[in-house]
Amino acid sequence: MERKWFRPADLILLAAAAAVCLALLFWQHSTGDADCTAVIEQDGQELRRISLSALTQEERIELGGEYHVVLLAEPGAISFLSSDCPDQICVHTGKLTKPGQAAVCLPARISVRLEGKSESGADATTG
């Protein structure tokens, strides 16, 4: 009655877990590029939230404060286009395209991060 270490049925479990895992990864990969929202914050306060997947054309966002910062939002990506700040790290960070990525301009205390669009009510939008 002692349970063995391995039974053939274990393979079903392993295969099922691997399949779910791969399917999720694939789903994230295919939607991750487009389906995300950029959150722009200054001094820790949210200024704007832009759905990058819903954008159809480029948009420049100018932010004031201590330094003059210009963000460039385009379909599926957002980046710091220019900034007056001394170190230019934010500009060099380049384009953000995937949820979880972030760019920060520390001198201007402006941050941009991308969130996965899991909180929106709609699963999909059809034209």
Add this chain to the structure above:
Amino acid sequence: MHHGTRSAARLVAGTGLLGALALVLSLLESALPPVTALPPGAKLGLSNIAVLYAVQCLGGFPAVCVALVKGVFAGLTRGGAAFIMSTSGGLLSTAVMTLFSRSKRPSFGLLGLGVAGGVAHNLGQLLAACLITTQAAVWYAPLLIGFGVLFGAVTGTILRVTMPAIKRLLPPSAGATAGGPHMPPRPGKGRGEVK
């Protein structure tokens, strides 16, 4: 049936022993040097060994008790969030392992039970994390499933290897294991099977 009182005592004592074992294993695990390459939330889950053994030899309810003991201990030592995370993972994992261990056709091995328990544990935690923090935690799911499989396989294997030692600690009741050895193997007597 005539062993009713005795087996009730055995159940309580066994649950207590395995609960204590789970706590020691969690302590042992927290004493291991942290591996920085692992993502947050990926833990070996050694104490699942005790839970899986409880599922295996005592039944579903005692195993739930062991999982609760574990959760309360995590709460006492690491705060309320740890209690919620540990308990949600532990309960789902215990439920899944109990369900799978009862399945006769197909019948799963310890490897499969460990994997199922590991994945269920991580998904239970993910669910709790989504409820108490942000739904963005869902993005962790593939990673957590992957590590659940890996570490679940490890705990299932460790249980298989250490089964003789735990059996000595908690001999199965004579009635429950027809065909099994009635006496636990004594240290020093060798492992030869008595026919």
